[in-house]
Amino acid sequence: MTDTAQGVETEHDYSATLFLPQTDFPMRAGLPDREPIWLKRWADMDLYRLQREQAKDRPKFTLHDGPPYANGNIHIGHALNKTLKDLVSRSHQMLGYNSAYVPGWDCHGLPIEWKVEEQYRAKGKDKDDVNVIEFRAECRTFAQHWIDVQREEFKRLGVLGDWDNPYLTMSFDAEAQIARELMKVAASGQLYRGSKPVMWSVVERTALAEAEIEYADYESDTIWVKFPVHSGGGEITSKAFHDLNASVIIWTTTPWTIPANRAISYSPKISYGLYEVTKAPEGNWASVGEKYIIADKLAGEVFAKAKVEEFARIGDVDPAHITSCSHPLRGLAGGYEFEVPLLPGEHVTDDAGTGFVHTAPGHGIDDFEVWMANSRKIHERGIDTAIPYVVDDAGFYTKDAPGFEGARVIDDNGKKGDANQRVITALAERNAMVARGRVKHQYPHSWRSKKPVIYRNTPQWFVYMDRDIEGKAGDTLRHRALKAIDATKFYPQAGQNRLRSMIEDRPDWVLSRQRAWGVPIAVFVNRETGEILKDEAVNHRIGQAFEEEGADAWFKPGAAERFLGDGYKADEWEKIDDILDVWFESGTTHSWVLRNRQKWPDLTFPASMYLEGSDQHRGWFHSSLLESCATNGFAPYASVLTHGFTMDGEGRKMSKSLGNTVAPQEIIKQYGADILRLWVASADYSEDLRLGKEIIQTTVDAYRKLRNSLRWLLGNLAHYKAEETVPVFEMPELERLVLHRLSELDVLVREAYQAFDYKRVVFALSNFMNIELSAFYFDIRKDALYCDPISSVRRRASLTVLNHLYECLTAWLAPILPFTMEEVWLERFPGDDSSVHLRQFPKVPADWRNDALEAKWDRIKAVRRVVTGALEIERRNKVIGSSLEAAPKVYIADEGLFALIKGEDFAEIAITSSIEVDGGDGPADAFRLDEVAGVAVVPALAQGKRCARSWKILPEVGTDADYPDLTPRDAQAMRERAAAGLSV
Template sequence: MTETVSAAADYRQTVFLPKTDFPMKAGLAASEPARLARWLAGDLYGSIRRARADAPKWIFHDGPPYANGDMHLGHAMNHTLKDLACRTHGMLGFDAPYIPGWDCHGLPIEWKVEEGYRAKGRKKEEVDFLSFRAECRAYAAHWVGVQREQLKRLGVLADWDEPYLTMDFGSEAVIAAELMKFATSGQVYRGAKPVMWSPVEQTALAEAEIEYEDVVSTQIDVAFEIVEAPNYPDLLKHGPVYAVIWTTTPWTIPANRALAYGADVEYSLCYLAGLSASGWSGDTAVNASLTAALDDRMAALDQWGNKFWICATELIPQLEARITERGIRGSIRVKQRLPKDALKGGIAHHPLHHLSGFFAERRPLLAGDFVTTDAGTGLVHMAPDHGEDDFALCKAHGIDPVFAVQADGTYADRADWAWLAGKGSVISPKLNAPDGPICSALREAGALLSAGEYRHSYPHSWRSKKKVIYRCTPQWFVAMDRPLAPSAAADAASRSPVPGESLHGSTLRELALAAIDATRWVPAGGYNRIRAMVEGRPDWVLSRQRAWGVPITLFVHRESGEYLRDPAVNARIVAAFKEQGADAWWTVPAQAFLGADHDAADYEQVTDILDVWFDSGSTHAFVVEARHGVAQADLYLEGSDQHRGWFQSSLLEACGTRGRAPYKTVVTHGMALDGQGRKMSKSLGNVIDPVKIIDVHGADVLRLWVASVDYQEDVRLSDEILKGVVETYRKLRNTLRYLLGALDGFTDAERVAHGDMPPLERWVLHRLAVLDGEIRADVADFAFNRMTARLAAFCNTELSSLFFDIRKDSLYCDPADSAKRRAYRTVLDTLFHALVHYLAPVMVFTAEEAWATRYPDAPSVHQGVYPAVDAAWIDEGLAARFATFEALRAQLALVLEPMRQGKVIRSFLEAEVTLPVPEALADLDLAELLLVARVNAGPLRSPAASRSPVPGESPAGISATVTDDPKCARCWRHLPDVAPETQLCTRCAEAVA
């Protein structure tokens, strides 16, 4: 067969090639800023709000990030997910506004300002209080501006001109008003409790402000001599008996006030015996060391001879292991197992009782239900200053804290503690070391049984990165288990989802748990997580000993100790804050707030700062309610760490004042990690800067990564992963580019009705209708990765590799008015409108670029909605037929691809195939759909007859040869009707004519 074509037969100008100004190379880093500038100048956000004014509202409430640094990858992921949620719901036809916000108060900002002071050799105490607050405000305002510009560049569409800031005067007024609602309902109280305390930052911290790091502490076993055992007098007849406790915080021993035992734990009376030395060698130095160690142990044996220890029976092996040093082998032997309640009513000496004063007070043995045999000795020393269980048990028995540790972590200056003066902070390793002052004092007193290293997880401040402690100090709290007062219950009921519902007698914990049950949690595991936290959380610590924030706006009567609950006073405070901000608490005289009914001399004005989590927890009041005009937001979306942070503080704040949650649905995402699954940190050098990604690849690529990952888990990003995202972007962009080129010149006059379309076009519309339903379901489930995967697969597999490939011949070569070409272009037009809107929430700049390329004078694509899909397009019978076709196509490729690779054919168009034609496909032009020269119907061969297939033949009975039909010079198809004189097939001859 002759393949040459006459030079005169050049029909290139007669082919309808796609034409578009939409470039193949995106150049996003250069083009996106210009497009963003046009959006901002044209107030795209406001235009959408005006266009959706009558649409049903769908309200997202933005959790406020701290205004104290550049956007990192976690911020970028978080805000892209929020933007996706709002944009996709906007595409569903809702009015979905996005009011961004920032948390501007609190320690993160105050700490940064203090760091600036320290760098300059200045002290915070040397700065005027209000001037310091002004510096904090300026610092926050600076970073709000920086982060706002970075988030704009990310393509987040929001009300950037009017964000909410917790430091706005109006916001501070609402925060104070919300606090006073809690006070009015009687849920606020002042008391001394152990709270998480940062000796470095000298303030109480919330659980959400704590992070845990592995540390090596000193673990010690300490003996407390029991001097009374009224419930089991025989205990002391054998000789001196000691209760042995184990702790990893030696610094708490001086503050001990009692011992706790488990009522159901079995204890044994035991003694030290069988000491010997092992490991002798020819090494003189080693032997000398062992001899010294043995001498120490023999001294210990002398010291403890005829003395007995009490330890939980099952923990004796652990105690024995701790007191046995290198080269020494000894044992602890049981004298007897103690009867139940043997320790009840017992009294012990503090190991340092010889110091007299506080230490000479006797220490009772108390039953504690928190005592376990997981570790230690089964006996726990109680320091009510430094533990929640300690405090509660001691309080129940009338034992008070001693307030031994000061704000900076040093011991109080008192006579009986003089030996600890100048020894440094309690978090100092030197203070707690085996040779430090506490262990040395215990050793000299003969009470230290062991001292060694212990690795464990320990709480640190997430800002200073230093250890925190439990410290008992007077603080303000919100009670979790105190019933709402009747007046507050009535007010909360008026805001409740059930009008008139009485909340009188309900506690904050009960209301919060009920609200958790009424909320949708995505993923579902979030429900168990936050419910467990709220079930077990202590009272909410409201007060902070800092300067930057909203003050606790209460006046406490100096004689009664009760705080004032006067609506008129509260109203004057709120009015002053609206006008002057929270600084008014220090600039307006107290009498001006109190008015004529109260004398300022009778009241203490509280100056503690309100927990910053209360600030952010109150934002629903001045954003969701005040600006959106609804009672509950449809969505809160943050990282999973916010179950203990903003989700919880918002829940408690709203339940305490309104009796319900401020949200209907809560979605959480994981953390952003590097390609190896490690948390990003500067020290590891694995930080991926989102700003740099945008500068190189464009924001749409970063957004596509966010939309592609399973964000409900921790997600990874590396240069290699990013390459895959760039490739996915390229394929999606090329789909839009093909559609734009193929639709060049398309008008409504070309449209073909659905019923008049060929089966292939109707099948594509069926697939589009199915896809539309799936995408809408994905949006409802916030399953953006599933949505993006569907879109990519549809574009790559069903469109580019099948539909576009099959129909390019018709597009290029059919006459302009042919029914098939018109039907194809009609479907392409439908596909363009659908895909550009499906992709618009993800690839915001690219979708707008594609839309503007086709409709330069039309409103933004982001003002549109997902196109309506005709239910008549769904055709399951047709779908089944094309499933058969796709299976046949895949089988044929197994035959033709080896022939192409072996250069038997240059393309499938040269192949004439024989195959069994399924009945469902009998009416289709299979040669056209399979992109081959000719299809001959053949019988279905049995597998047995095809076990040794010849080249060009498949086990399914498909065979192929090189066609003898001539090649059309215009369409390149091999057809029997190609005229020798024109080298054109009949179809192309008509098109040329």
């Protein structure tokens, strides 16, 4: 039957006598306009506080928010991240936890400082001409503006949290605690100042951490360079090397680092040979008679690049027997007369190049480590082990690069300077070149300026990774961090290995930045001894001042005297003005957010979970782990959840240049936040997620189906009366089957939410609502719900089940669709203090579970599929319009299945006016489905008159004297209505 009796030719209109759905819940969601209404309602009722009060005695679950930078509107990556966090927080609240969520912001550092500098440049101002306190104030104002903007954008996503009391790294109490954490690291002997090559941004004039680096295609100059052998031994004597004019050949993609060369690295595992050029073009850099030492595996490739036509291998060479080489720039400005030793290095391979690595200890980590590992032996040979400062902070060569001072590696715009060409020209003039070329490869860039960076040796502040902490043997920061990783649960599990490999291989942690906006490395260093001052009274004064005035106190006139007090002379102590790495700052949040019981009493330390994108294995997960291990000895989190990045619909990375970005604001404006949230919950966040117009439309369609099911529920529940509830044991099997499925789903949904598997929740509930409810249970029970008499147990049982469905579905979907479920809930239970988000997941009775019943109905459903398949063909051929016009005959070969179907009202199940069930195989031309063996259907038209109320076609219509146009069932319904004083 249909939902309306309109169009039926009858003398009496019975439509007013049907229990048709009644609801004001609109079919069209109108989410963009309606969602702000719920936001205002939650704010007016202070929903977050009500949750905290309601859950104050429950177990705590703390998802600690990784702070976004406050430097622009949110993008789709923010929306994905914050929505996932809200799914975690809301679902755990409804699972029975006190799931507090305190949002936070990263307010310091280069991202914000860079934006303020851009504003300066646009006005023709120079940052260096502005007082540092004034500049920091402008950074603070800039950050606060974007905090306010982002807060509203995050709230519009439906994210529920302590928005009135967020944490900010620039709040005075935060700056004080960040400084105190740094002082703890210093007091334990883990902080030191050293000179090492670090990633340096010429454009931004600061050191960068690995977490601030991204890799992009870059075209580099490549050169093959001769290092003349200075002396040797072994099979080929020192004299023989001179006589043979032998040179070690190196290959590099950074010609500008040749003036910084101090050694050549080789591998004892590689086979090397001495080669002679026997044929080459006239005027070629590699000329006939020259002898080169090259890895055997790479010799052919090197000579091809050098345009050598023929060459000969003379013999084996063991680089260990070569004492040193001459620098290829020897004789230039008198600055390169030193020996260049050959050093063994584990980083050397024969995969590319020459099998030798040009080693500039001031411009590479491997170079530095090889140099330092051999520094004692080098020194004993009378070679100066000092690492030169060849390039300054602006990318210019210094006086330590004789003959090149003033040339530039990279300019202020991130473009190549003239350094490479100047070096190549000088090498060619000294007959030191073998070949040159270009190569496109992945090269490090700053993730903010998007400009290439260089490795540069500078004095910086570091935290030891491998020094024993406070003298305890083996108790190093690396050891603590690796042990903590083993104790942490990861979602997905692969994240554990990723973070572990990063910790295993990482160098000492560089903390210092040469900037102005942030928390300073608030320590004093003795100018004579270089020792860090460790004085609790001084540290207390610093912390107290930061609490009251913020970190600006460090930069005010007289700060050194103020903090040192009377016990020290300020001129004997250096006040360090470098700024802390922002990753150290955000890594300390556990100490001043999770453990701040006055501000946030519902949080726990360690946090139950940290949740961020997969890039945070080298970012916030990483720095938080190291900082907490340095100060506490363990991780600040019990678990780590990682999500992928958002790609476009074709799987390409989103970028403005491709024009394929998707702004969350636009999705919300057109479709609503619940659509965006449903997309997030439906996707496999452990991988990169795709988002485009087709994917959004698919999500909209899925939402519409869910909404229509909920609307139908609401409409029918208008007729539900609690006092007419039917006990489970009195219910028909079909109702008990639905309750059985609720019992199964209760376990599934709880397990999925506990495992943060939201796609499993969406998939299971969508299938249940669309297939098992709308296309099966609702479809079958429409007749009973609309037409059965008031006294019908079947009708009342169905209403009881619909109420249970409503109770479960609104709760289970609330974390995913918070706006829609609030609307659905308040449609039935309006009230100033009512909210679906103050509920927990309902406790579904375990005794609803009935696996035997499900097995039985799986068999019934299989037979029903054959019937509906046959009727669909009849409908397509316009033999029937609705299934109520049919009275098919069903043949069932299996005796057990035949008996089962005969025992049911199969016409009701198949939604036909009548049906005949018989044993046997059935006629050869009967309709069959391959997947349902032994069942055949022969369609036939229903016989009799059409009921004017239920539209069933039956011979019994006309047998009731009072209601000759109705079936006996509908006639009884009319009599009961009349007795109850209802319209007839």
